[in-house]
Amino acid sequence: MDFDFTDEQQRFRLEVREWLAASVPADLRGRGFAASRADREHVDRLRQWQRTLHSAGYVGIDWPPEYGGRGASIMEQIILYEEMSRAEAPQPVNRGGLSMLGPTLMKHGTPAQQARHLARILTAEEIWCQGFSEPNAGSDLANLQTRAVLDGDWYVLAGQKVWTSMAHVADWGFFLVRTDPAAPKHKGISFLLVDMKSPGISIRPLRQITGEAEFNEVFLDSVRVPAANVVGTMNEGWGVALTTLAYERDLLTMIRHISLRTALERLVALARRTKKNGHTAAADPVLRQRIAALAIAERCLQLSGYRSLTRILTGGAPGPEGSTSKLFWSQVDQDLAEAATEVIGPYSQVAAPSPWAPDEGQWEFYALLARGSGIRAGTSEILRNILGERVLGLPKD
Numbered sequence: 258m259d260f261d262f263t264d265e266q267q268r269f270r271l272e273v274r275e276w277l278a279a280s281v282p283a284d285l286r287g288r289g290f291a292a293s294r295a296d297r298e299h300v301d302r303l304r305q306w307q308r309t310l311h312s313a314g315y316v317g318i319d320w321p322p323e324y325g326g327r328g329a330s331i332m333e334q335i336i337l338y339e340e341m342s343r344a345e346a347p348q349p350v351n352r353g354g355l356s357m358l359g360p361t362l363m364k365h366g367t368p369a370q371q372a373r374h375l376a377r378i379l380t381a382e383e384i385w386c387q388g389f390s391e392p393n394a395g396s397d398l399a400n401l402q403t404r405a406v407l408d409g410d411w412y413v414l415a416g417q418k419v420w421t422s423m424a425h426v427a428d429w430g431f432f433l434v435r436t437d438p439a440a441p442k443h444k445g446i447s448f449l450l451v452d453m454k455s456p457g458i459s460i461r462p463l464r465q466i467t468g469e470a471e472f473n474e475v476f477l478d479s480v481r482v483p484a485a486n487v488v489g490t491m492n493e494g495w496g497v498a499l500t501t502l503a504y505e506r507d508l509l510t511m512i513r514h515i516s517l518r519t520a521l522e523r524l525v526a527l528a529r530r531t532k533k534n535g536h537t538a539a540a541d542p543v544l545r546q547r548i549a550a551l552a553i554a555e556r557c558l559q560l561s562g563y564r565s566l567t568r569i570l571t572g573g574a575p576g577p578e579g580s581t582s583k584l585f586w587s588q589v590d591q592d593l594a595e596a597a598t599e600v601i602g603p604y605s606q607v608a609a610p611s612p613w614a615p616d617e618g619q620w621e622f623y624a625l626l627a628r629g630s631g632i633r634a635g636t637s638e639i640l641r642n643i644l645g646e647r648v649l650g651l652p653k654d
């Protein structure tokens with residue numbers, strides 16, 4: 258494992274740090290750790306921020322130059338995320354497009370699909386949502402039932418998706434649909450690019466525990482999608498989806514700890530200024546231990562990320578770290594939110610826009626949001642199954 262950054266990487270870090278110090282808008286600074294993408298106006302503001310980042314050359318830096326990136330290594334990508342966390346800058350809003358669909362299109366898309374979509378992903382001109390989950394297809398995703406029937410040069414879609422984050426603000430969605438119902442479960446699925454403004458799509462917001470509606474039910478009623486929008490081969494969309502999911506679960510391993518660090522730094526600042534029983538919460542021996550344990554956990558995640566990174570950079574394949582780090586990250590995320598709740602005390606329950614909500618209600622929001630960390634991108638139970646069966650060699654039953 259090599260912990261040293263090259264001179265060139267150090268220079269890149271300083272360049273990014275300087276640029277961020279001068280460029281992060283005051284109204285967005287410090288709001289990334291408990292960010293909501295439910296409100297249209299806020300999402301538009303974040304689109305603008307992604308455009309600013311893109312103009313400065315900081316979006317998709319690890320994408321090859323022919324697709325609009327810098328062709329930088331994943332090390333630069335990590336440095337960029339670390340510096341964004343340090344500057345309390347929000348991440349690019351088009352996350353599904355940048356980290357999931359973009360790499361999938363580069364691997365499986367046609368030149369026409371790449372030319373049509375990749376540049377607009379980078380600039381956030383078109384925001385993407387992920388239409389995979391259905392009422393009876395979550396952990397068991399291959400059970401999906403949304404049908405797509407070929408009619409000349411078009412597919413006609415009928416069915417329902419659920420938990421579709423940002424569908425209400427998305428311009429496009431990447432959907433999994435069943436194109437051959439007679440085939441075995443994992444066959445007969447296709448990966449389709451769907452214009453979210455197509456007639457026949459209705460979107461119903463789902464109110465979350467946070468009180469906001471960032472995700473939605475999406476109903477598809479005779480929605481016509483050009484056959485040219487299939488990514489990869491018809492009926493072989495499961496393999497394409499595995500690429501997308503690998504990017505969601507595995508490559509993010511290296512940077513997952515960064516979001517925790519942002520929240521941790523804020524927690525330390527909160528503990529230093531919050532008075533409890535005549536002294537600051539930071540002076541409370543039990544809370545100190547708890548915060549120290551969280552800092553150690555964050556560091557463990559970082560080192561484990563570096564370990565898998567080293568393996569990949571030296572030509573190896575990603576190991577089981579994707580599942581371990583996702584599982585561990587979600588636990589630490591929830592512990593951190595609980596520690597903040599304890600530091601604040603009863604006022605931790607007060608939500609924005611109440612003037613009594615500490616830190617403008619961001620901790621209350623974060624504590625509720627963290628409940629979903631053990632569900633999205635693979636539930637904790639499923640990840641334990643993967644670790645038990647594929648790493649520890651435990652029997653399936």
Ligand SMILES: Cc1cc2nc3c(=O)[nH]c(=O)nc-3n(C[C@H](O)[C@H](O)[C@H](O)COP(=O)(O)OP(=O)(O)OC[C@H]3O[C@@H](n4cnc5c(N)ncnc54)[C@H](O)[C@@H]3O)c2cc1C
Pocket residue numbers: 386387388389390391392394395396397419420421422423472629630632633634635636637638639642
């Ligand atoms: C914040 C958030 C954002 C999301 N965004 C999107 C999105 O944009 N697009 C999208 O397509 N989906 C999205 N999802 C959906 C997410 O992928 C699913 O919630 C997840 O895959 C779990 O599926 P499910 O909710 O149907 O639960 P189920 O699969 O029905 O699971 C219910 C419970 O049973 C347990 N369980 C299921 N099978 C097993 C098993 N074999 N062994 C042990 N336990 C098991 C699960 O762990 C869970 O506790 C999002 C979810 C969240 C929380």
